[in-house]
Amino acid sequence: MTLKTPHINRRSVLLGGAALPLAAAASPALAAAEMMGVGTTRFNRVKLGGFEVTTLLAGTRTVPNPQGIFGMNVDADTFAAASAGANIPTDAAQFFFTPTVVNTGSELILFDTGLNPAGITAALGAAGYTSDQIDTVVLTHMHGDHIGGLMGDGGETFAGAKYVTGAVEFDVWDMAGNDTFEAKVRPIEDKIAMIKGGDAVASGVTAMEAFGHTPGHMAYMLESDGKQLVLGADFANHYVWSLAHPDWEVKFDRDKAAAAATRRKMLSMMAADKIPFVGYHMPWPAIGYAETRDSGFHYVPASYQLML
Numbered sequence: 001m002t003l004k005t006p007h008i009n010r011r012s013v014l015l016g017g018a019a020l021p022l023a024a025a026a027s028p029a030l031a032a033a034e035m036m037g038v039g040t041t042r043f044n045r046v047k048l049g050g051f052e053v054t055t056l057l058a059g060t061r062t063v064p065n066p067q068g069i070f071g072m073n074v075d076a077d078t079f080a081a082a083s084a085g086a087n088i089p090t091d092a093a094q095f096f097f098t099p100t101v102v103n104t105g106s107e108l109i110l111f112d113t114g115l116n117p118a119g120i121t122a123a124l125g126a127a128g129y130t131s132d133q134i135d136t137v138v139l140t141h142m143h144g145d146h147i148g149g150l151m152g153d154g155g156e157t158f159a160g161a162k163y164v165t166g167a168v169e170f171d172v173w174d175m176a177g178n179d180t181f182e183a184k185v186r187p188i189e190d191k192i193a194m195i196k197g198g199d200a201v202a203s204g205v206t207a208m209e210a211f212g213h214t215p216g217h218m219a220y221m222l223e224s225d226g227k228q229l230v231l232g233a234d235f236a237n238h239y240v241w242s243l244a245h246p247d248w249e250v251k252f253d254r255d256k257a258a259a260a261a262t263r264r265k266m267l268s269m270m271a272a273d274k275i276p277f278v279g280y281h282m283p284w285p286a287i288g289y290a291e292t293r294d295s296g297f298h299y300v301p302a303s304y305q306l307m308l
């Protein structure tokens with residue numbers, strides 16, 4: 001009873017305005033602000049030499065039971081220990097879908113398109129671009145979360161654009177009978193330029209074979225005025241479970257051994273040369289650095305390095 005009395009008194013003070021001094025009654029703390037839910041930005045623009053590189057948050061969602069996707073070849077205790085060590089839970093993960101648009105000064109090049117036209121169009125709009133400004137759409141691979149924005153009820157989202165993708169990747173999906181590919185890519189197939197590793201999409205934009213996640217998955221090296229950045233796409237899909245543990249198997253990697261080898265090769269190169277990278281599924285805004293740590297790598301989000 002003695003504990004309860006002060007509580008009742010405080011409540012009566014808060015609700016009984018007549019007895020309050022005027023200043024307390026007018027306190028902003030009495031106004032119930034609307035709960036907004038978690039929020040973030042839709043775009044993040046940095047510069048790379050003479051290029052402007054804008055990551056676009058085309059979508060994000062919470063996914064339960066992440067060990068159903070990451071670390072399929074390790075036991076639950078190992079997964080839990082790695083997660084706890086990085087301060088992230090094991091019962092859910094937040095997924096991000098992050099296309100990138102690069103303005104080279106002469107061309108506006110979009111890399112991947114998100115899950116649907118609405119997501120990519122909204123993020124592009126937030127960044128100050130319209131879909132009809134896109135000169136070239138590059139598809140890193142043909143998973144639905146990368147090709148989903150190409151086509152909607154209104155037809156082609158980027159009707160004025162050229163399309164570019166890897167020949168190896170296209171040829172696999174061309175024969176696969178995949179519904180999403182047939183809906184999103186088949187209608188534009190005659191407009192797609194097929195390239196291979198080492199080919200340039202534009203000056204300073206070079207394709208790199210990063211096979212494994214899918215058979216023809218490609219990353220891209222951007223280079224302008226001596227500065228480099230890798231658009232890594234899905235070579236690594238989680239900043240802890242794929243960087244600290246490149247050999248952990250990932251459900252969505254078609255060839256798990258090849259994907260792990262690609263991760264190690266790319267992360268080693270980026271760590272050695274201190275090259276920042278955009279990862280399509282890295283935590284928003286999806287730009288960071290890889291450092292070597294133990295037998296794997298550590299993800300360091302970019303701070304202001306690319307604003308200077």
Ligand SMILES: [Zn+2]
Pocket residue numbers: 143145146234280281
């Ligand atoms: Zn993906």
